[in-house]
Amino acid sequence: xxxxxxxxxxxIAITVLLLAGSSAYAQAPPKKILFLAGPKEHGAPxxxxxxxxxxxxxxxxxxxxxxxGLRTEVIVGRPPRDLKVYEDAAAIIIEGNGDWLKTETGxxxxxxxxxxxxxxxxxxxxxLKSLDTLIKQKQIGVAxxxxxxxxxxxxxxxxxxxxxxxxxxxxxxxxxxxxxxxxPLPVKHTILNGVRPFxxxxxxxARYFLFTNPRxxxxxxxxxxxxxxxxxxxxxxxxxxxxxxxxxxxxGADFHDNLHTIADYRRFLLNGIAxxxxxxxxxxxxxxxxxxxxxxxxxxxxxxxxxxxxxPAPPGGP
Numbered sequence: 001x002x003x004x005x006x007x008x009x010x011x012i013a014i015t016v017l018l019l020a021g022s023s024a025y026a027q028a029p030p031k032k033i034l035f036l037a038g039p040k041e042h043g044a045p046x047x048x049x050x051x052x053x054x055x056x057x058x059x060x061x062x063x064x065x066x067x068x069g070l071r072t073e074v075i076v077g078r079p080p081r082d083l084k085v086y087e088d089a090a091a092i093i094i095e096g097n098g099d100w101l102k103t104e105t106g107x108x109x110x111x112x113x114x115x116x117x118x119x120x121x122x123x124x125x126x127x128l129k130s131l132d133t134l135i136k137q138k139q140i141g142v143a144x145x146x147x148x149x150x151x152x153x154x155x156x157x158x159x160x161x162x163x164x165x166x167x168x169x170x171x172x173x174x175x176x177x178x179x180x181x182x183x184p185l186p187v188k189h190t191i192l193n194g195v196r197p198f199x200x201x202x203x204x205x206a207r208y209f210l211f212t213n214p215r216x217x218x219x220x221x222x223x224x225x226x227x228x229x230x231x232x233x234x235x236x237x238x239x240x241x242x243x244x245x246x247x248x249x250x251x252g253a254d255f256h257d258n259l260h261t262i263a264d265y266r267r268f269l270l271n272g273i274a275x276x277x278x279x280x281x282x283x284x285x286x287x288x289x290x291x292x293x294x295x296x297x298x299x300x301x302x303x304x305x306x307x308x309x310x311x312p313a314p315p316g317g318p
Contacts, residue, residue, distance in 0.1 A: 028069070031090035031277045033061060035074040038096015038148070041104045047203075048147065049256035050095045051076050052294050056259050057093070060270055060288035067274055067286050076298075078105050081127055083134055090277035091141035091246075095253060098150025100170070108159075112152040119155050132159060139245035141276035146205055146253040164247035165216040165239030167209040174207035174233070177254075178224035182235070182265075189217050191238055191248075191271045194285025198264040205251035206233035215240045220268070222251070236268070238275065248272045260290050 035054040042048050051074070058072035075085070079094075086092065097104040102113040108128065110120050119125065135142060142163040149168035151157055161167055183197035204222055207230070216239045223232040239247035250269060252258070259266055270286035 030071040034089040064288040066282045093143045095145040109156040136243040141246040143248040177203045180222040190281040203254035
């Protein structure tokens, strides 16, 4: 009886452990995908629609039929300085103003004209150091789209290079409007699952500074219709950071309607966000419906950084 009792006790203990493990797995919290949308202070209607872009991507993820285990949050305007907002994020997707114009609201960085071009003020410097430490400690994925990559400050460039593995260099890189033929490069990466070549009218950020780095995988290249504009150039990539986190870059995201009308483009971005958060990207890519139309936006945030464009950019601008 003693031997039988011991055997039964061991069996019960093993069963309890298996049930506890199964319960813990089932109750694993969803991964938070944090979208930071800059205020629309730049560009004609339908262009540089940061909030509309990111709300549509969040909606698509929320309504994906083959991707679970996530929750989305969208913040509009100047990104909060409270680190608690970021500490539980698996991935941060940033689309907003670069540091080109003094009159605009930047994202993480001061506008270049408010600096000496090399460093930031003491408050920004301290905050960026704390944010960078958090991103690396928590292995938080970071993505930047389009104009967000415009940074003309030495300190800002170092952070972008650390997080993303490449740079867009103002006045040396490229951002022109044309019809671009976009196609996956001949590499194997789950972000490219189910993604076929597509064509789009776009202001494409290209001619990035991309030195040889085995941690970076260039994903898409784009060729403009006008051969005088050069190309083809890499316009998107994935980056495996040394700290274990990930980076993701896309050079388009100017014309908002492309998200509605080009399924492969939308699939590519959803795949990239899923990969960034270390979710398993489905073999055929994330399956999510397109929004039929943009839903009404919530009331704009108070103070500087509200909605409302200021018209098209000056010639040569983003």
